[in-house]
Amino acid sequence: MDAKVNGNISFWYADIGLPAYRPPLPGDIEADVCIVGAGFTGLWTAYYLKKADPSIRIAVVEKEFAGFGASGRNGGWLSGGFGWSREKYLKTSTRGAVIDMQRAMYGTVNEVISVTEAEGIDADIRRVDNITVATNKPQLDRARAEYEEAKAWEMPADRIAFLSAEEARERINIHNVQGAYVLRGMARVQPAKLVRGLSDTVERLGVPIYEQTTVLGIEKGKVTTNRGTVRAPIIVRATEGFTAGIPGNERLWLPLNSAQIITEPLPQSLWDEIGWNGYELLGDAAHAYCYAQRTREGRITMGGRGVPYRYGSKTDVGGQTQQETIDQLYKILMRLLPQTRNLKIDHAWCGVLGVPRDWCTTAGLDEDSGIAWAGGYVGLGVSSSNLSGRTLRDLILRRDTELTRLPWVNRKVSKWEPEPLRWLGVHSMYQLYRIADEREEAGLQHTSKLAAFADSLTGH
Template identity: 90%
Template sequence: MQAKVNGNISFWYADIGLPTFRPPLPGDIEADVCIVGAGYTGLWTAYYLKKAEPSLRIAVVEKEFAGFGGSGRNGGWLSGGFGWSREKYLKTSTRGAVVDMQRAMYGTVDEVVAAAEAEGIDADILRVDNLTVATNKPQLDRARAEYEEAKAWETPADRIAFLSAAETRARINVRNVQGGYILRGMARVQPAKLVRGLAGTVERLGVPIYEQTTVLALEKGKVTTDRGNVRAPIIVRATEGFTAGIPGNERLWLPLNSAQIVTEPVSDALWAEIGWKGHELLGDTAHAYCYAQRTREGRITMGGRGVPYRYGSRTDVRGQTQQETIDQLHGILIRLLPQTRSLKIDHAWCGVLGVPRDWCTTAGLDEATGIAWAGGYVGLGVSSSNLSGRTLRDLILGRDTELTRLPWVNRRVRKWEPEPLRWLGVHSMYQLYRIADAREEAGLQHSSRLAAIADSITGH
């Protein structure tokens, strides 16, 4: 099915209108902190730093406009979830510290909601549950395993519950649903509204955001751009999925593509067939998993990986995605919700998210160079970026806090392989995932071993 609009950043901007550009860097300047990237990570960092130390001279430089990247294109899941490997963090930390990080992630939902309310940011925030569904036996087995793992890692009993097929269907009438689990305490947001409101808040605090300013190099004490240089003792690299575009960082984080489609508004009669009265965030336990939400104005967004990676870590052009990806996402939508088969697709778009070699997020500050960073969220950036902002605040101000002692802080992993190895690895992984899902959908009674092979290829 063709989408009426493909690209033009995202549907979220079609909903509110594209912004006009702020002025670029006016030439050489000096600052106490220079933040590269005006997405959630950079803006939250500026917000918390300026709140803590109003006298700080902070400058934010951005190649496009604030919220151009993943912050304005994501699925709108303010989840506070922990989607990384606890065992990998455990190798360099303790169980208690990993639980503390998990608890800190949960707290990001309340923190973002409170900040939005305090600053008058209207981002269509609605507190909802996250519903993860299973539509065949292997998926149900994985759902049960994920539920048990969460409980084993001290997820509070009031935050999680396993649902029968009937209980799951009562929430959303998913085809062939076998069961699932819910995580409570999450929220749905309109991501472009959130990042636009956050940018405006940061400006009101006295932090300039210089747009249309391309960073050419980062080094100790200096950010070189096409509009001039910023000299600052502290530099924050807040570029997430675009990090590979900065010289010297080409293999640090892989820019993984994720795409979405959004339907035309759903009629009341069709909503009556689908259910979804709780506006839950919807995902599944397929290997090539999906993510969906019911929007403020009554549409359905469906997201997934599609064509997962462009050779040489290239990124998209203003969110335009491939027809193959649109077809795959539409197929997922009507597989889960065949009631939607007649709905038109109003918009399709894509973006990139940062993926470290071990698929686990990090934040830190190199005291020798003064260069700080946060990202590699692997798709959990709406909430993780808020924790990043508070953690980087404490690191930059030299505070020893509970946040700076979490196991993701100053954690470094090896780089991705050079091309063509990383292209072959990522595409092989997702091709194996698709085959594994197809076999399970066709009746395989256990998780396909192909998925385990896929994980071993890239360390997922």
């Protein structure tokens, strides 16, 4: 194996080239809405606000460039999935409202595709299924339990399926596959192309994006930066995995590290051996799960947590990741698709995603301070951020809609513990996950109790 570790942030930018920086904030300005962060959350919010009210003055401030963070580094899953605990939302809501939220999340796939078509954004979007494979009995039991849970929460029957080992192998020739759970109605995307197209669209609508502008503080009516001050009655904190870097938010959302590798393009003979003709989004039912896709030009990306957390909620440097992480991801690739063992790894990168203390995403607007937020997507941001944008639009414009009544809106959770407890908890959890996965791969016939103990450590 030969893997490069470089500072190109992600393969997605190596594919299309890094963008030129937009000008920074020119000094002190005033706006109706100031959005902090030019990733998917901030850009979707700006897009829907400006479409709803062309006269509204919006200023977007960004430390690096639009799409620098997770929006340009993710796995390219436009999933519309619901990967959080329904039971946790149910504690402060109703079953019907949670189902409404689930339905709204699924609707983001069609909504994103509709906007890209209307605005002429080419992001290599392809409608696909999401297949979660099981390669041992405990994984098979968990995949079936997830399938049954989806049915119990009124997932439409045409959106889900459970595959036998033979049916799963016909889709993708995964080594030792035992069965698979399928979610339909999802999409594959080239995320850097999507975020670049969205930022260009927002700018074309008349919203300035001030890059190279570091936010030093957020308070009622004011965003202080190294380039000047933005005064606005409404401020949107759209910083996701970078939220801990803003003073006063150090323990709000934990920046969880996620990394990916990508192979060189596969020859057709190898694709004939592997299959994957449906370009499905691919994951597995391991505790330390992975996420993969077959790209436009015939490569395989493989992602996972790697080294999951940096002490003190630190983030990576320009997407560079550790060799230890690359080795772990390569091991997963070999476990699932040993046919690829002679391929070269062309690129490796990482980024951070936001994790609230209860591992459930939120969006809201504090009426007293005028500060709005959305994020803590726990890895489901490509689709969820679109719903955030539409929800924040309605909250900011004081609309009472179906979106503003969903159970994730204005939901408050406790903060994360101070260090070293955060570091110890997260690293212990993922170490226990790995041991549990190893025991199950070695022949354990039931889900390892270590995984349940790992979940209890952090409330996962």
